[in-house]
Amino acid sequence: MVDVDLPDCGVARFLLLFDGPWATLIIRELLHGPQRFGELREALPGISAHTLTNRLRLFESRGLLTRTAFPEIPPRVVYELTDLGRSLRPVLDAMYAWGKAAPVSAFVPASDPA
């Protein structure tokens, strides 16, 4: 039973880690600098605490970011990208550039009236 689940292709590997819509957006926010849990939640309108926690924990376990909890009341937790996490910047930049350059028609569900 070798690790069949690890594809050779770099693109496929990347996609293993960035499944849902939020995974990538969390990295995008963290590229702006270290952020607290609540700051991330505000920066990502619509995300649930559940999802945010899950993704954050996943990325921490994979070495993309660090979690620093300060033993204070009320608690304060700061998330910060590691070097590996920061190395995602070119990918995000490329996505951003494409998303900005592509015509709106590439994103609308169909010939969407009004």
Added chain:
Amino acid sequence: MVDVDLPDCGVARFLLLFDGPWATLIIRELLHGPQRFGELREALPGISAHTLTNRLRLFESRGLLTRTAFPEIPPRVVYELTDLGRSLRPVLDAMYAWGKAAPVSAFVPASDPA
């Protein structure tokens, strides 16, 4: 009711189009050149005809690729990226580079024995 569903951020827009794991991989294959339906299916082990059709049709409707059906028997259909589709190459390249450079530990589910 304006188009609320179209985010400003380029990254978020990109993610609107590339939801599932296959969407991106189909583009990756098409970057190698025009391909027939069957060629794509072989190049993407595990994909179902259903999924392939759906993604292809979506991308066609969004202007990322063209679908050319030759009125032959047996039928032959060729898919080819448009300029817009080809402009995704930098994004895919960045993903590939990251996926290749990142340590395996970033992809394994946990401290995976054996």
Added chain:
DNA sequence: TGCACCAGTTACGTCAACTGCACTAACGGG
């Protein structure tokens, strides 16, 4: 005594992407 605060956690349900299998049309070759 009780509420607010932050950063979660737990239980449950939803939704869309995806899968497998069976099936189709139309024709050439045996």
Added chain:
DNA sequence: CCCGTTAGTGCAGTTGACGTAACTGGTGCA
């Protein structure tokens, strides 16, 4: 007459990312 070929389609079912609602813990403030 039947088989094989290509590019799908339809139906049923599964998976996993995600959402909502309720709740926790320890302290400051009223």
